[in-house]
Amino acid sequence: DSGVTQTPKHLITATGQRVTLRCSPRSGDLSVYWYQQSLDQGLQFLIQYYNGEERAKGNILERFSAQQFPDLHSELNLSSLELGDSALYFCASSAQLAGGRETQYFGPGTRLLVL
Amino acid sequence: EDQVTQSPEALRLQEGESSSLNCSYTVSGLRGLFWYRQDPGKGPEFLFTLYSAGEEKEKERLKATLTKKESFLHITAPKPEDSATYLCAVQKSSGDKLTFGTGTRLAVRP
Numbered sequence: 771d772s773g774v775t776q777t778p779k780h781l782i783t784a785t786g787q788r789v790t791l792r793c794s795p796r797s798g799d800l801s802v803y804w805y806q807q808s809l810d811q812g813l814q815f816l817i818q819y820y821n822g823e824e825r826a827k828g829n830i831l832e833r834f835s836a837q838q839f840p841d842l843h844s845e846l847n848l849s850s851l852e853l854g855d856s857a858l859y860f861c862a863s864s865a866q867l868a869g870g871r872e873t874q875y876f877g878p879g880t881r882l883l884v885l
Numbered sequence: 886e887d888q889v890t891q892s893p894e895a896l897r898l899q900e901g902e903s904s905s906l907n908c909s910y911t912v913s914g915l916r917g918l919f920w921y922r923q924d925p926g927k928g929p930e931f932l933f934t935l936y937s938a939g940e941e942k943e944k945e946r947l948k949a950t951l952t953k954k955e956s957f958l959h960i961t962a963p964k965p966e967d968s969a970t971y972l973c974a975v976q977k978s979s980g981d982k983l984t985f986g987t988g989t990r991l992a993v994r995p
Contacts, residue, residue, distance in 0.1 A: 812987045813972065813974075813983075860929070872981065878927060879926075881926070
């Protein structure tokens with residue numbers, strides 16, 4: 771158990787709909803990352819938040835947005851869903867160590883199926 | 886553009902048959918190289934981080950090494966429970982995100 775929790779575990783929805791994925795980082799971790807894993811693309815970085823502020827953006831679609839709340843949990847919002855959005859969505863959290871070192875710990879993921 | 890290439894894509898071993906997985910990378914300003922294990926439908930499980938050429942880390946039957954261009958994950962006398970996909974990722978000095986390779990699917994037969 772990495773200490774990172776994600777809900778829900780599974781989500782089935784229809785095209786055009788909107789869903790929210792939730793992540794709680796490990797206790798004390800300030801950074802939250804969202805990654806998407808699909809069969810043809812592998813694990814792809816979407817977005818990073820640090821202590822409530824957006825820090826870095828990857829290949830995140832405009833239909834997707836995220837935020838990190840004062841209690842450090844994060845939500846990833848996916849709207850106008852398309853079939854191609856079906857994937858595993860992972861959240862990771864990390865703590866900065868001395869010398870800029872860190873380790874990212876991943877949650878169990880949310881499997882999204884868009885029909 | 887940063888690139889992480891893992892080989893082989895798939896590897897089948899007999900129990901006890903040692904082997905190595907390769908991760909070659911092209912990245913400017915490497916901060917760290919990460920190895921993860923991923924079981925089907927589960928989240929990646931952290932194994933190692935390597936920060937400088939020549940560094941080695943071990944955990945049970947696994948040993949990771951790093952050079953300036955690639956990393957190896959050596960598996961000694963594997964067991965069926967070592968069957969999983971092994972992912973390599975790099976982190977640049979300029980940011981925190983991880984760039985992943987596509988993984989090596991390892992199957993260990995009893």
